[in-house]
Amino acid sequence: MSTDPSTPRLEEVNRPESFRAELERLRAEATGTPGGDPSPAGGTTDRTGGTGLDLVVRGERILVEGAFGPWEVGVRGEQVVAIEPLGTGLAAGRVIELAADEVLVPGLVDTHVHVNEPGRTEWEGFATATRAAAAGGVTTILDMPLNSIPSTVTPEALELKRLVAGPQAHVDVGFWGGAVPGNRDQLAALHGAGAFGFKCFLLHSGVDEFPPLTPEDLEDYLREVAGFGGLMIVHAEDSRAIDLAPHCEGDRYERFLASRPRGAENLAIAVVIERARWTGARAHVLHLSSSDALPMVASAKADGVDLTVETCPHYLTLTAEDVPAGATAYKCCPPIREESNRELLWQGLLDGTIDYIASDHSPSTPEMKGVAHGDFGQAWGGVASVQVQLPVVWTEARRRGIPLEQVIAWMATKPAARVGLSSRKGAIGVGLDADLVVLAPDATFTVDAAALQHRHAVTPYDGRELTGVVRRTLLRGAPTGDTPHGRLLSPG
Template identity: 65%
Template sequence: MVVRGRRVLTTAGIAAREVGIRGGRIVAIEPLGNALAGAEVIDLADDETMIPGLVDTHVHVNEPGRTEWEGFASATRAAAAGGVTTIIDMPLNSVPPTTTVENLKLKREVAADQAFVDVGFWGGAIPGNLADLRPLHDEGVFGFKCFLLHSGVDEFPHLEADEMETDMAELKSFDSLMIVHAEDSHAIDRAPHPGGDHYATFLSSRPRGAENKAIAEVIERARWTGARAHILHLSSSDALPMIASAKRDGVHLTVETCPHYLTLMAEEIPDGATAYKCCPPIREASNRELLWKGLQDGTIDCIVSDHSPSTLDLKDLENGDFAVAWGGVSSLQLGLSLIWTEARHRGIPLEQVISWMAAKPAALARLATKGQLALGYDADFSIFAPDDAYVVDVTKLQHKNPITPYDGKALSGVVRKTYLRGQQINNQTPHGTLLRRGGI
């Protein structure tokens, strides 16, 4: 295959190029006009840009066990529709969770013939499974997730900070990664109760201080053990100075944030609108602007979805009670358009957006052939129309349950086609691969 166009996003920026693909890999990148020949030739329209496939390292697929919430077929279709060609599945909220090799193998068996994009897996670190960490690593998980407060599901209990440190020391011995839901359980216990339909009440129940305190614990335990640590779904801009300081000190720390923290704001969330509920919560407009600054100065490394769906009844739509509703935002299909819509208003170029959503998450997971259009990389890419626009219709999204806070929102940037290793994803024949760390 050959893809030709005036707008191809290479590692040197957007340029007029011809891209040659053979055996699912990129084997040639030449100036436009060099007349590369192929069995199939794609000529980009003037309004189209060839971009690398996005890498989303934070997706809750929930299968098996809670497949009515989501599943590998629906999640990976949604990913492909949004230009995402690789996802890494979280170790919860499936039943059983990915905390043993046996459970990992079960999840792989279920996913094997359903994946429309490539799928990798995180392992879970919970009390009592220290001896399972190395076997899971050897089986190819990309790292280990832990919580510092109740995870929301009883089968995935949280670690205390000392337990996390013990596990970090173990992970350091084989150079794995600890990814952390960083909210402090003690601070949450002492915060106001979230009951009722007022968003402000819910927001006060998950204070920034709980996030800040937990992030400080992660930083110090990573500093003491020398392990690699990653902060999931950063929402508190208060934590940015200590994160920047830790990075300057040489702590092996990376940080992600999510589209909902960068595009939504607490002041505009209607009471009872539980589609917006997530933990940590969507905060104020001023906080949002500081998160954008944290991305631009490199304190925050990447943007991923934290796609955490549930059935409609679990969102308590009838009552709108934020204490009762499941916490999670469904946005896997929409992330690129959401971030591009916001970024272009701030004068941030498409190349930077794609770096945050493709190259940087790929680097986090050490996916050596993903996230860039470069020689030797997998031919995972999308044809993207950055100036096209659409209005989100939740009934037309690919994820399983039709709820998202973005329903009715006007967005810029349309993914017209998505390709995995040079083959167009058609939503009918799954040809995704189950990935293992390091290609093992």
């Protein structure tokens, strides 16, 4: 990522007093009285008074307990309350009959989304990001703690972000806290305030107000987090290895790839594994791109280290060999690597070494992305994909003979379980939220970046033909649309 030279320094933006006036204003707007406690967005309402069903979905292919079958799904209020064999005849005021080419799957749970609001809403904001998520069958996102100003590194900053997000959320939203030098004593309070865990970097994050931890810091912070059962999620690239790599400039992608070598990732992942082993903490490696790291991840898991790993749609579907000159929409950190590397990532998913898939949706303005100049060294690193991630992954998985059931497990069930949401999200089941997606898995479309719902029309998937069309998204039983009705989530 490139540093934004206009960004205020850490000490100027991450202290509560620096944004106190805005926090008080939003508190007042949310409650009607200055200084009051805000209510969560949305809420659970039984619209039938406890009798009957609000909605029934019927179809030959509904994903229940990991397999497609002929079912009827009954929804009361915001939850699934009945799943019966097709033909049972469940009745409700609203009925959705799946077409012959449609399936019903749970809403995706994307645990890696950079919304950037407040502070950098010109890059992306909650209204646009969550609208795009809903259009792509994503019903839950977890927002990253950096690129917003202030960073989510204090309870007050988390409260501010919740107040900003609540009125705009088209899907359910949770929040990661940040782990940066100097805020170790804030982590327990952040956890208590509703943070799902804590993100840290082991090299410059791209923005000065979110500085990295050293390996020694990481060990101390993991020990702190282990004390209350929290989860540390790590951007794992070694800073010295990056500093010593060739400098990147110009429009040749191979120069950018050389500037972010696999070795940098491998070294940092080894640091995460050993510190998690020593401290007993729960750890998660973000956006794995280096297949070289898979054997040591597998070894750590076999040893009982509480470690999970995600990868991203772009690492599974794009290859370094195919990135055009100057196509900075493809730039991300770690980088998209070679085809041979991609093949091993798929194998890592299939054998369980990699646990799940998350988008790492990280947009910026076209100017920052370098659309005009095509210089990989100057462009912001991040792929915009929250709306198209399901068809992107499904298109490639289908080509490989991997069933849709497995894709949904990687993009909904497993991430929900790791972040503590499996009692509400990630599957179609009695007692779970009625987050339902009507998908035409064999229908095709061509991506038009200008028609996507996220803020800027920049994505490496522009013009790509994909398979899998999201025809309808229901959030807790209600159709997503122009009126936001997302809820703010906390773990547990």
